[in-house]
Amino acid sequence: MTDLTPELQVAVRLAREAGDVLRAHLRAGLSVEHKTSADDPVTAADREASRLIVQGLHAAFPADGLLSEEETDAPERLGRERVWIVDPIDGTKEYVSGSPDYCVSIGLSVAGQPVLGVVYVPATDELFTGVVGQGVQKNGVPVGFSDRAAYVVSVSDTEFRRELFRPDATGTLLPGMVPSGSIALKLARISAGEADVTFSMSPRSEWDLAAGHALLRAAGGELRRRDGRAIGYNLARPHLEQGIIGGRPDALEWLDTELRARGMPTAHLGLKETAPAWAALPEADRAALRGHPGVFIRHAGDTLLALLVLDPETRVVERAEGDAFHLERLTRDVTRALGPLA
Numbered sequence: 001m002t003d004l005t006p007e008l009q010v011a012v013r014l015a016r017e018a019g020d021v022l023r024a025h026l027r028a029g030l031s032v033e034h035k036t037s038a039d040d041p042v043t044a045a046d047r048e049a050s051r052l053i054v055q056g057l058h059a060a061f062p063a064d065g066l067l068s069e070e071e072t073d074a075p076e077r078l079g080r081e082r083v084w085i086v087d088p089i090d091g092t093k094e095y096v097s098g099s100p101d102y103c104v105s106i107g108l109s110v111a112g113q114p115v116l117g118v119v120y121v122p123a124t125d126e127l128f129t130g131v132v133g134q135g136v137q138k139n140g141v142p143v144g145f146s147d148r149a150a151y152v153v154s155v156s157d158t159e160f161r162r163e164l165f166r167p168d169a170t171g172t173l174l175p176g177m178v179p180s181g182s183i184a185l186k187l188a189r190i191s192a193g194e195a196d197v198t199f200s201m202s203p204r205s206e207w208d209l210a211a212g213h214a215l216l217r218a219a220g221g222e223l224r225r226r227d228g229r230a231i232g233y234n235l236a237r238p239h240l241e242q243g244i245i246g247g248r249p250d251a252l253e254w255l256d257t258e259l260r261a262r263g264m265p266t267a268h269l270g271l272k273e274t275a276p277a278w279a280a281l282p283e284a285d286r287a288a289l290r291g292h293p294g295v296f297i298r299h300a301g302d303t304l305l306a307l308l309v310l311d312p313e314t315r316v317v318e319r320a321e322g323d324a325f326h327l328e329r330l331t332r333d334v335t336r337a338l339g340p341l342a
Contacts, residue, residue: 004116008129043089064083085114085210090185114210136218151251183204183212199226206235206238220248224244260301270295270312306329307330
């Protein structure tokens with residue numbers, strides 16, 4: 001692989017500078033807005049840190065594409081082989097609540113694959129860096145996966161609170177679960193051996209995952225979609241349609257088996273007939289909805305739990321069916337992806 005030392009140095013510098021911005025905003029006091037719901041906040045700190053990072057990357061690497069959660073997407077990135085993918089605050093909800101569980105996330109994708117990741121935690125001054133083929137460091141010290149036998153499963157605190165913390169007859173829904181906020185930080189901690197594996201039920205976006213995915217790959221692990229397919233980057237629509245699963249290889253395969261056995265749900269947004277989840281639709285719906293651009297489901301394997309059919313342009317709901325709990329979860333995921341439904 002091409003030497004990425006200059007890229008890593010620039011990304012580290014910008015991540016630390018962005019961390020200074022975030023700490024300064026905390027000291028001055030935050031003004032919080034919301035994009036789609038109370039679970040989706042944004043602050044002036046997000047925007048200022050994003051500008052700092054994007055401008056710094058463009059100055060250092062003007063030929064590269066750029067994608068940031070807080071910037072207007074520029075279609076020219078689609079023609080670039082190298083694209084920086086940035087989340088200035090992954091875990092904004094935690095940031096505004098005073099939790100230390102947020103980070104600055106800067107990843108570099110080459111030909112659709114994450115190859116470099118920097119995750120910086122301003123609250124604790126922890127810096128995770130990695131390049132595929134060269135390993136992972138935490139605060140300049142080489143780190144890697146743990147070898148613990150009892151896996152630590154890092155899960156979304158929102159999903160844990162709303163859905164995962166429902167003990168079954170054995171007293172636990174899934175062994176080893178530890179809830180936390182930022183997905184980028186989850187992936188960084190797994191790459192450093194502080195946890196072993198993670199998954200989500202709700203979809204994520206490229207900026208949530210790129211840096212952490214690069215760190216996992218640098219450590220020898222992987223991140224993929226819940227249906228087993230690979231995650232690509234620098235797509236025209238930079239949002240995954242479903243939940244994710246990733247970690248150190250043995251823990252990843254164990255968790256995948258556990259989730260399937262327990263029927264753990266995931267959403268699939270913008271469902272197409274080429275996706276494995278298409279099999280969850282009843283036969284009549286598979287015929288009626290073939291080619292429809294607005295099919296959204298929540299499912300567990302081939303079991304359909306909730307269905308939304310809507311016009312993706314007007315967001316007018318044409319059908320809403322299924323278990324009330326799962327339909328509410330699916331509606332939340334669709335709203336975060338598309339905005340309020342009509």
